[in-house]
Amino acid sequence: MSDQTRDTYEQLALRLAAANRVCVLTGAGVSRESGVPTFREADGLWNKYRPEELANVDAFLRNPELVWEWYSWRRELIGEVSPNPGHYALAEIEQRVPQFTLATQNVDNLHRAAGSVNVVELHGNIMRNKCQKCGVVFKEGDPENEFVFEKGTLPVCACGKKGLLRPDIVWFGEMLPEDAIQQAWEEAGQADVFLSVGTSTVVYPAAALPFTAKQAGAYLVEINPNPTELTPLADLVFSEPSGEALPKVVAKLRELQA
Ligand code: BV8
Ligand code: ZN
Numbered sequence: 001m002s003d004q005t006r007d008t009y010e011q012l013a014l015r016l017a018a019a020n021r022v023c024v025l026t027g028a029g030v031s032r033e034s035g036v037p038t039f040r041e042a043d044g045l046w047n048k049y050r051p052e053e054l055a056n057v058d059a060f061l062r063n064p065e066l067v068w069e070w071y072s073w074r075r076e077l078i079g080e081v082s083p084n085p086g087h088y089a090l091a092e093i094e095q096r097v098p099q100f101t102l103a104t105q106n107v108d109n110l111h112r113a114a115g116s117v118n119v120v121e122l123h124g125n126i127m128r129n130k131c132q133k134c135g136v137v138f139k140e141g142d143p144e145n146e147f148v149f150e151k152g153t154l155p156v157c158a159c160g161k162k163g164l165l166r167p168d169i170v171w172f173g174e175m176l177p178e179d180a181i182q183q184a185w186e187e188a189g190q191a192d193v194f195l196s197v198g199t200s201t202v203v204y205p206a207a208a209l210p211f212t213a214k215q216a217g218a219y220l221v222e223i224n225p226n227p228t229e230l231t232p233l234a235d236l237v238f239s240e241p242s243g244e245a246l247p248k249v250v251a252k253l254r255e256l257q258a
Pocket of ligand 2: 134135158159
């Protein structure tokens, strides 16, 4: 049967079954079906606030209470949501291919909650705090991560530099964690198949990963109900929610690998 007659889910399943290295980039869209708002859509997070007011260090130093209020609200929201079928499908694909890397721009921890193992957090993780001054990043379970925002209270680090604690998140104008972006570049450059899922592909350097993969010869797939800069370059486009498309691909992959 030629590619034209195979449905697109089967086309991607065949590519995944034959792949040695698979790399995925996810954005806020993959968590949308879990009830987590995206950033730039009609009901997105940025509509209430502008990024420059909140997701940058100047905003934090100018008005730490406002930034803490926003992140505490997001943290609470994320504490109440669960992974959706798209997250679980990505975790299952990881088990079914030899080498799999999931680079995520999301800070909501939902990929790990769904069972994904090789997750590269490009923009940090909202459940962790770090010190604005000494840079220490607190680990899961550290009391410094238990801070609950209340008006008039701001968490201070014990480092003696009177550093304010802040979410361990990469803000605009800040470098991404060196090891994370290096690993993502490497995997994108060697991927047989690269999936770009649920991202508007506007925030760099993460948005450069699918383009890098394509240039290096990867079979490029985009899963997004809306077109992006990447769409014209993709070998296969699923213009539908990731929570619907990915489980259909996994169902075909299970048949192929039965
Ligand atoms: C850096 C904080 C360098 C975390 C975020 C001009 C040109 C090019 C670059 C720049 C420029 N000016 C400035 C820059 C650099 C800047 C940048 O790229 N700006 C853009 C906006 C122009 N980048 C940076 O600042 C980065 N750092 O470059 O440092 C440097 C160099 C030297 C010295 C020092 C520094 C830092 C980037 C990280 C910024 N942090 N947020 C937080 O609060 O969560 S960015 C923010 O956008 C989030 O992190 C998010 O992950 C990221 C990307 O957004 P998406 O995830 O794509 O979400 P979005 O809402 O946009 O789109 C959702 C998509 O899902 C949509 O397409 C929708 O159709 C789709 N969708 C919806 N439902 C579904 C779905 N898809 C599938 N299924 C569904 N159901
Ligand atoms: Zn400190």
